[in-house]
Amino acid sequence: MPDENYAIDVRGLNKHFGRHHVVRDLALQVRRGEIFGFLGPNGSGKTTSIRMLCGLLVPDSGSGTCLGLDVIRQPQEIKRRVGYMTQRFSLWEDLTIQENLEFIARMYGMKNIKTAVAASLSRLGLSDRRKQLAGQLSGGWKQRLALASCMLHEPELLLLDEPTAGVDPKARRDFWDQIHGLAASGMSVLVSTHYMDEAERCHKLAYIAWGKLLATGTAAEVVAGCGLTAWEVSGSRLSELAAQLRSLAGVDQVTAFGNVLHVVGRDGQKLFEAITPVQESTPHRWQPIEPSLEDAFISLMASADQVFET
Amino acid sequence: MNMGDRFSFSRWWGIVVKEFIQLKRDRLTFAMIVGFPIIQLVLFGFAINSDPRHLPTAVLAADNSPIARSLVRAMENSDYFRVVRQVESEAEADRLLTLGEVQFVLTIPEDFSRKLMRGEHPALLLEADATDPSATGNALSTLSGLGAASVARELGGSLAYLAGKPDPFELRVHRRYNPEGITQYNVVPGLMGVILTMTMVLMTGLAMTRERERGTMENLLATPARPMEVMTGKIVPYILIGLIQVSLILAAARFLFAVPMQGSILLLYATVLLFIAANLMLGMTFSTIARNQLQAMQMTFFFFLPSMLLSGFMFPFRGMPDWAQAVGNLLPLTHFLRLVRGILLKGNGLLEILPHVWPIVLFALVVMSVGLKLYRKTVD
Ligand SMILES: Nc1ncnc2c1ncn2[C@@H]1O[C@H](COP(=O)(O)OP(=O)(O)O)[C@@H](O)[C@H]1O
Ligand SMILES: [Mg+2]
Numbered sequence: 001m002p003d004e005n006y007a008i009d010v011r012g013l014n015k016h017f018g019r020h021h022v023v024r025d026l027a028l029q030v031r032r033g034e035i036f037g038f039l040g041p042n043g044s045g046k047t048t049s050i051r052m053l054c055g056l057l058v059p060d061s062g063s064g065t066c067l068g069l070d071v072i073r074q075p076q077e078i079k080r081r082v083g084y085m086t087q088r089f090s091l092w093e094d095l096t097i098q099e100n101l102e103f104i105a106r107m108y109g110m111k112n113i114k115t116a117v118a119a120s121l122s123r124l125g126l127s128d129r130r131k132q133l134a135g136q137l138s139g140g141w142k143q144r145l146a147l148a149s150c151m152l153h154e155p156e157l158l159l160l161d162e163p164t165a166g167v168d169p170k171a172r173r174d175f176w177d178q179i180h181g182l183a184a185s186g187m188s189v190l191v192s193t194h195y196m197d198e199a200e201r202c203h204k205l206a207y208i209a210w211g212k213l214l215a216t217g218t219a220a221e222v223v224a225g226c227g228l229t230a231w232e233v234s235g236s237r238l239s240e241l242a243a244q245l246r247s248l249a250g251v252d253q254v255t256a257f258g259n260v261l262h263v264v265g266r267d268g269q270k271l272f273e274a275i276t277p278v279q280e281s282t283p284h285r286w287q288p289i290e291p292s293l294e295d296a297f298i299s300l301m302a303s304a305d306q307v308f309e310t
Numbered sequence: 311m312n313m314g315d316r317f318s319f320s321r322w323w324g325i326v327v328k329e330f331i332q333l334k335r336d337r338l339t340f341a342m343i344v345g346f347p348i349i350q351l352v353l354f355g356f357a358i359n360s361d362p363r364h365l366p367t368a369v370l371a372a373d374n375s376p377i378a379r380s381l382v383r384a385m386e387n388s389d390y391f392r393v394v395r396q397v398e399s400e401a402e403a404d405r406l407l408t409l410g411e412v413q414f415v416l417t418i419p420e421d422f423s424r425k426l427m428r429g430e431h432p433a434l435l436l437e438a439d440a441t442d443p444s445a446t447g448n449a450l451s452t453l454s455g456l457g458a459a460s461v462a463r464e465l466g467g468s469l470a471y472l473a474g475k476p477d478p479f480e481l482r483v484h485r486r487y488n489p490e491g492i493t494q495y496n497v498v499p500g501l502m503g504v505i506l507t508m509t510m511v512l513m514t515g516l517a518m519t520r521e522r523e524r525g526t527m528e529n530l531l532a533t534p535a536r537p538m539e540v541m542t543g544k545i546v547p548y549i550l551i552g553l554i555q556v557s558l559i560l561a562a563a564r565f566l567f568a569v570p571m572q573g574s575i576l577l578l579y580a581t582v583l584l585f586i587a588a589n590l591m592l593g594m595t596f597s598t599i600a601r602n603q604l605q606a607m608q609m610t611f612f613f614f615l616p617s618m619l620l621s622g623f624m625f626p627f628r629g630m631p632d633w634a635q636a637v638g639n640l641l642p643l644t645h646f647l648r649l650v651r652g653i654l655l656k657g658n659g660l661l662e663i664l665p666h667v668w669p670i671v672l673f674a675l676v677v678m679s680v681g682l683k684l685y686r687k688t689v690d
Contacts, residue, residue, distance in 0.1 A: 055532075056531055056532055076534060079532060079534045084532040090525045090526050090527075090529035091526065092328070092332065092526055093524070094331075094336065099331060104533065106320060106323070106324030106327075107321055107533035107535050108533060109321060
């Protein structure tokens, strides 16, 4: 019996393309009304996973439910109740904004097409430009149109694949405000992204690399799960210092953030031993800090690379 | 299963509407659909329409009698022939014909006038370069009547006893290079089949690959639309286009080129629909195999070429070697040409055309089952 509290509840999902094992034993649980962030480097299998959730790809193995519907046996029902926004703009560029929305509405068998499209257009603020071809819109507007089109049939779950890639910060902020509004009214959202600020706006996160789920939980849980120790260094000639630090055993990452360096190690004791001589010999200011989400992701990616590349 | 799996008329209609809008905006495709038949019609139309005169003719006169000379003069008077050479040998005549310097060689045998006067019904040999049959057709048909009349008139009294007989001499025509001598009436029906093959296969071939290439296929597949709705919905505009093309060509055939129409027009349109369906199925199947529009286009040409060459449109079917006939018999165009010629020119009815209907049906079924099978794979 599927648990009604979960919008997505899948486990053991696998997908191969030829001999390429793209998604490995993926398990995801997204609660209703939750905004769930899906992170991972390019080619890690995010898009493939999302496609399996909305019935576009059939998993090689695995089981689970989406909105209480079986992902293997009921893809057709799932498609009706899920809104999927593709990574690449995939509406018809040679149709006008209005024609695109009307077409999508017809595909979902909606009854009140005219009013639904008109309402969507005015919400978008595109009523005046409804006769414009979709192909002539700028990136930000295309993204808004794509979001509007996948919400037209009032889905219970949104699957958004890198919805804000290439969109300016203001439009991104508007977008996230809208997502939070929707979640507050009960919509569940799974969203893949590369942006740290966006990851931090999610209720829960999952990090995937090489098709394998490496961490999942709230942002704090993910950071804590990595068990990192971090120091922040400020001062002059940081790039020379960074080179020096990178060569030390016990230092796992050195990352520049503007005028400071983050020096991170998986083993706090070893890190401390490694940097103590440097602290004494150079005139920089050192300060222990909480590791950030980004530190955690970089660490996760590095450890995944070690496992899969060797 | 349930709800979601049923064919939905409103979704299907949504796809039809979308295809029409896109077609309207796609100037190049639209130009091709309308332009292709018009250009072809104009090109072939000239060949059909033209009634070339003053065709260069060589005369090999072994008999230089007054009768022979008056015959040659009568030919020239008809305007169709212009004697440019008097040749001495068959070899020379042959050479001129091969080089294309003359269209006809008239051979008057040695004892022509003597035999004629004796009423022995002698033979005149006219060799025609029939590579372009429409160029020689009219000239040949004038000649047969003209010869008899002019000979009788020219020679008046002394040979009056010959005038009453139906044919004082026999005209033997050798059509060279094109033994079947396809006439203009064959061209228009053939053109119909060729244009339909080209546009139907290509347009549908592009229809699906375009969605895939532009990434819109993913959006389409994410909606509850069924493959059957998508495939058939996309076909509808092209059926309409095919029918428009056919009507255009038929109208031109009837009113411009006066091609006779013996059989039932309704039956003709029924066979046209069948032929369109077979080609659309093939196009759809191509588009499930092709990765992009270029590949779809290449596949279309790969199919189009043998259709043109081996169906009997370009070369007379019976003149082809056995293997080529065997290949030709697999192609829908081959049977369609026979169907259209049969209905239009010979007035064939349903019973007579059946032997050429089932091969097209079979072709369509085979191609469609391949297409549906491959469509499933590409969804995944
Ligand atoms: N249809 C496909 N055929 C073959 N390989 C694919 C296909 N789709 C994705 N891949 C491969 O699967 C891997 C994961 O891709 P993807 O899911 O798009 O990753 P992400 O969305 O995280 O960038 C990549 O290596 C990609 O090349
Ligand atoms: Mg992706």
